Amino acid sequence: MKLVNSKSVVQSVVLLQILDDNTLVVVDANTTVRYFKHDSLELFGGFKVGINHERYKSSVVAYSQNGEYLATLSADCRESRLYNTQSKQMVTKVDRHHGEASCVGIDPLSRYMFSCGDDGKTFAIDVKSGKLVFTLPHHAxxxxxxAFTKNANWVATASYDRKISLFNLVTMSPKDKLIAHSAPVIKLNFFHKNKLVSVDKNSSAIIWDIYTGKVLQRLEGIHDEVTQMCISGDEQFLFLGTTLGYILLYDLNTYELISGKYIKMVSPITALEFDVELNYLIVGTDDGFLMQYDIYEGEERLKELLKRKDFAEIHKLAEYNPILTYTKVYKLISNLWKNTFKQAKIALQNGDKNKAMLLFNQFKNIPSKNRIIQKLIKDYVEFDKFLNFAKEGKLALAYNLVNTYPVYKESKIYQALEERWKKAFVQAQKYILQPKGIPKAKEILAPYRGISEKTKFVQEILTKGEIYKRLKDAIGQKEFKICFELIKRHPFLKEFPDYDALMTYGDTLYIQAHKYIKENNTHSALKLLQVLKVFSDFSEEAQELIQEIQTKQKFFNAVQDNDIATAYNMMAVSEDLLETDDGVILQQQWNNDVMKANKYAALGNVQDVYAVLKPYMKIESKYTSLATIFGWCYIVQLETALEQNIPQTVLEKGIKNYILSFGLQDQIEDYFESFKKKYPASKLNFELLKKGAISMWRPSMIVKSILD
Known part of the structure; x- marks a missing residue:
């Protein structure tokens, strides 16, 4: 791949990120921040933080998408820090970890800075106030x-304990940990609607479904330590950067390795970013370079070569840049090859080898195509023999050759043989259902007794005619459940035209159901899908579509009736609803209200928090989120009271009240350490206190002050 552009920043690149305004932010190992124009790499600003990072395999710095905040570890990794990029002032620092801080992150909505540590803890800090809001589930x-989903609904943490922890930021609730890695998990990235890719220290990569927690695929072909990863704008390609300077390329639809050496650098890859607008892959290296690559390099050249029908050069170009095979231009070439291959087979079936070779002439200089051509020519050497056997009625010999050369199945003569078989089979079916018709049925099917794949059907129809009659009756009465139970127990029924008619009917129902869904005629769609549930080929999808339609109907009805409690509760269990127009509006309203409430929570102002969040007090799915905000508000009250030298007994009562409402959390444990420093003689013992839990918190437990 050729460079589009490159720049040197001297020091190792530890972060590349394109912000909401299309500015490319580059942060180096000395935490020098530079702003570049994303298309030209023209430098137009920046500032220095002056923290030297000697280790940067993990995310030692993070930038908010709105460009307002920078998070970084300190040089000694004893703490993480949050800076306001406008004022260049530190907002807060997190020194709560027992051990070193290990990585940082800022969610895509620029609400929280996350500080992760060697102690397996992750603290979520409100970026505006710098206060601790909540913690994520601990690792060992x-x-x-x-990592975060683009919509900021999910956050995931990867740990040395070989587990991945998922947390829903909409409901403020943890999901089950993902367990399948046999080594420490080092890198994560979300993609599509519900997928996650993770890589461990042994270079094993896994694709997960985050809703089910199941492993979808293990990626092949990684033989080097992965240092960074990123995903293309259309989420079709995964790029993995390695210690040896390689970039591996994967297809995220098939999970196949496209290229193990897509790009090669002379230095370890330390940062990756994808420019969605330009389709550029941006690479940062350990020796201080940032480089742009056009992943569709050569597409214009491809068009020129297609006009000249220079297929050998097209193939070479696609080998050089395999992503070109995903372009519309290359699909035209692929279709041309398919059509040529089809026409050549027809020529060979007609005994015209010269015409076939003439058709293949434009592709013969492509090694991969030439191998296919030579195999096809070789396979058709005995086609004349197959033709003669078919014409002479030597069906067993003809079918034997078809088994040896499956390509013959595409020929007209084979299709004629199959048509003759079906007619014979249908004739035999009619006689089987007649009294004393078995001898005639045997006579009709006699030519097929020496053909292994037909013999079993011949034997079964002669002995199980009654079963076929039951199938016909069930189809006539539209008792489809009975039909598929019979077919499951007796596969020979699939040879009957009745089965073909049944499947055609299923296809028709499926197409019509999707048409109704597109037209928002859900009532008619549901009627058809209820029938399709019985069809084995459509059962699973029909069930899913029925559930999806019913859920959306209930959700839209709730929105229309202004029943926001039902609407939000449904959104909490269905990610699809969050993507509807109404879901986006409701979620945005919630996010805005939470931002307002957080401002008051940072001041310990319960009354104003309550006033903002009052509309949500009866929404069960919001209880954990509400508890998180009010819990933070009460911690602020306790911290303020400690600073104001409120009497020890009052503080102890506040601690007891907090634990009774929210249980033992990191926030109250950290506060208690500060309290003990000031009041070392306190006999307050957590183990003896009655404890609540955040999952059991209810709005009825709200009090104006936790100290009362």
Whole structure:
């Protein structure tokens, strides 16, 4: 791949990120921040933080998408820090970890800075106030990476304990940990609607479904330590950067390795970013370079070669840049090859080898195509023999050759043989259902007794005519459940035309159901899908579509009736609803209200928090989120009271009240350490206190002050 552009920043590149305004932010190992124009790499600004990072395999710095905040580890990794990029002032620092801080992150909505540590803890800090809001589920060992979905609904942490922890930021609730890696998990990235890719220290990569927690695929072909990853704008391609400077390329639809050496650098790859607008892959290296690559390099050249029908050069170009095979231009070439191949087979079936070779002439200089051509020519050497056997009625010999050369199945003569078989089979079926018709049926099917794949059907129809009659009756009465139970127990029924008619009917129902869904005629769609549930080929999808339609109907009805409690509760269990127009509006309203409430929570102002969040007090799915905000508000009250030298007994009562409402959390444990420093003689013992839990919190437990 050729460079589009490159720049040197001297020091190792530890972060590349394109912000909401299309500015490319580059942060180096000295935490020098530079702003570049994303298309030209023209430098137009920046500033220095001056923290030297000697280790940067994990995310030692993070930038908010709106460009307002920078998070970084300190040089000694004893703490993480949050800076306002406009004022260049530190907003807060997190020194709560027992051990070193290991990585940082800022969610895509620029609400929270996350500080992860060797102690397996992750603290979520409100970026505006710098206050601790909540913590993510703990790991048993160091956290190596943190990742977010684009819509900021999910956050995941990867750890040395070989587990991945998922947390829903909409409901503020944890999901089950993902367990399948046999080594420490070092990198994470979300893609599509519900997928996650993770890589461990042994270079094993896994694709997950985050809703089910199941492993979808293990990626092949990684033989080097993965240092960075990123995904293309259309989420079709995965790029993995390695210690040896290679970039591996994967197809995220098939999970196949496209290229193990897509790009090769002379230095370890330390940062990757994808420019969605330009389709550029941006690479940062350990020796301080940032480079742009056009992943569709050569597409214009491809068009020129297609006009000249220079297929050998097209093939070479596609080998040089395999992503070109995904372009519309290359699909035209692929279709041309398919059509040529089809016409050549027809020529060979007609005994015209010269015409076939003439058709293949434009592709013969392509090694991969030439191998296919030579195999086809070789396969058709005995086609004349097959033709003669078919014409002479030597069906067993003819079918034997078809088994040896499956390509013959595409010929007209084979299709004629199959048509003759079906007619004979249908004739035999009629006689089987007649009294004393078996001898005639045997006579009709006699020519097929020496053909292994036909013999079993011949034997079964002669002995199980009654079963076929039951199938016909069930189809006539539209008792489809009985039909498929019979077919499941007696596969020979698939040879009957009745089965073909049944499947055609299923296809028709499926197409019509999707048409109704597109037209928003859900009532008619549901009627058809209820029938399709019985069809084995459509059963699973029909069930899913029925559930999806019913859920959306209930959700839209709730929105129309202004029943926001039902609407939000449904959104909490269905990610699809969050993507509807109404879902986006409701979620945006919630996010805006939470931002307002957080401002008051940072001041310990319960009354104003309540005033903002009052519309949500009866929404069960919001209880955990509400508890998180009010819990933060009460911690602020306790911290303020400690600073104001409120009497020890009052503070102890506040601690007891907090634990009774929210249980033992990191926030109250950290506060208690500060309290003990000031009041070392306190006899307050957590183990003896009655404890609540955040999952059991209810709005009825709200009080104006936790100290009362």
């Amino acid at each position: 060992d160091t956290i190596n990476d943190i």
